[in-house]
Amino acid sequence: MNLNDIFEKIDSNHERYVQELVELLSIPSVSTYSHHKGDVQRAGEWIAAMCQRLGLDARLYPTDGHPVILASHCPHADRPTLLIYGHYDVQPPEPVDEWVTPPFSPTVRDGFVYARGASDDKGQVFTYLKAIEALMAVRGELPINVKLLVEGEEEIGSPHLGAFLGQHKKLLQADAIAISDGAQFAPDVPAITYGLRGLAYMQLDVTGPRVDLHSGSFGGLVMNPIQALSTILCSLKTDGDRVAIDGFYDQVVDLAQWERKAMAELPLDVDQLQEYLGVEDLYGEDGYSPLERKTARPTLDINGVWGGFAGEGAKTVIPSKAGAKVSMRLVPNQDPDRIAELFRAHVAKVCPAGVQVKVTHLHSAKPVLVSRDLAQVQAAARAIRTGFGKDPVFIREGGSIPIVNLFKEELGLEAILLLGWGRPDDGAHSPNERFSLEDFRKGIRSAVALFHELAGEQP
Structure with missing residues (x-):
């Protein structure tokens, strides 16, 4: 027609x-x-x-x-x-x-x-x-x-x-x-x-002392919630940008060879991409191309962190609370609810003594x-x-x-x-x-x- x-x-x-x-x-x-x-x-x-x-x-x-x-x-x-x-x-x-x-x-x-x-x-x-x-x-x-x-x-x-x-x-x-x-x-x-890709989006809330404390008077006596949060967040990845949560990759369906070939043939200009992003180098999971990592491999990213004093000048404080938001992009056949539970179990395992941590599963997509x-x-x-x-x-x-x-x-x-x-x-x-x-x-x-x-x- x-x-x-x-x-x-x-x-x-x-x-x-x-x-x-x-x-x-x-x-x-x-x-x-x-x-x-x-x-x-x-x-x-x-x-x-x-x-x-x-x-x-x-x-x-x-x-x-x-x-x-x-x-x-x-x-x-x-x-x-x-x-x-x-x-x-x-x-x-x-x-x-x-x-x-x-x-x-x-x-x-x-x-x-x-x-x-x-x-x-x-x-x-x-x-x-x-x-x-x-x-x-x-x-x-x-x-x-x-x-x-x-x-x-x-x-x-x-x-x-x-x-x-x-x-x-x-x-x-x-x-x-x-x-x-x-x-x-x-x-x-x-x-x-x-x-x-799917999504499991999490929030971490770490609570320590009941109020903010003077770091000179109380430093060395309590676990700092920001320090505890940093320990948790650093434990989520290993070298090579692999997610360190036990069981995270168990259900992953890897890319078929025809898909890897098709992706390799797509006109991705890495130099142009780096210029657009404003970075000198790309970073990601070992063994996969930038396009494969960007579209078809599971990832974990820290989306935001808060806690303590971040204003102009100095304030010597041990904060009472700290928090972060973490997103995990998922691939077939990863289930967001299962991944959220694995995340929760990992955080409980690595959380330092002296603080409490609350993990909230905010939203998800398959x-x-x-x-x-x-x-x-x-x-x-x-x-x-x-x-x-x-x-x-x-x-x-x-x-x-x-x-x-x-x-x-x-x-x-x-x-x-x-x-x-x-x-x-x-x-x-x-x-x-x-x-x-x-x-x-x-x-x-x-x-x-x-x-x-x-x-x-x-x-």
């Missing part, structure tokens, strides 16, 4: 699409801040209204947190149904003083739109709305049934989405799900992600692998070739998307299409987040092609 008429419609309306995206990006829908609750609601209402203008049956569903948008257009009894997932909430913009332009005053420069949420995920989910709009305007109908689920709590772990999926299973039944909340492998190297041989995955590959003008590479991603497991477990979906239109250097979660306007256009074209590929109408 020839899609040129639809692509011409997309190109002729590109400037308007960008202005509409700018309007959405201007809403500071930061889900983690209570003072932005009204803004999150407003962003949800904005997208629901857009869906209704496109002719979709759209509704904003309240939850115990922020609302969920469910929209659908399912005119075909004998054609497949695609569920499209995205989120309209965003990360906090801090540190605000590192933004070149204000995070919620979207600015277009050098072919990018800069704003919090530009790439993660407002810009990417918006590509599907514009694809639907272009198709309906030119053809008057969609080639498949489409459902959209757009939530407002992804950036805080989607705490109410599981219950929502359980309550609305019938409404959400589909043959495949498309999630565009990620990135290409590199600029102009489109990708399909077939693997995600690792994911999607078969590259699924018909829907191959359809997505053809769609990306149409939209981006080149074949996608298949990659595994080092991050976690907890909702993917929710869709597998609650809705029984196996055809999970992880199609990132963004770029690795878009700065998601960082100052000066951006989204390429050319990738925005190509994402819309790819979504149009995907609808036709899933319908069996190859362009």
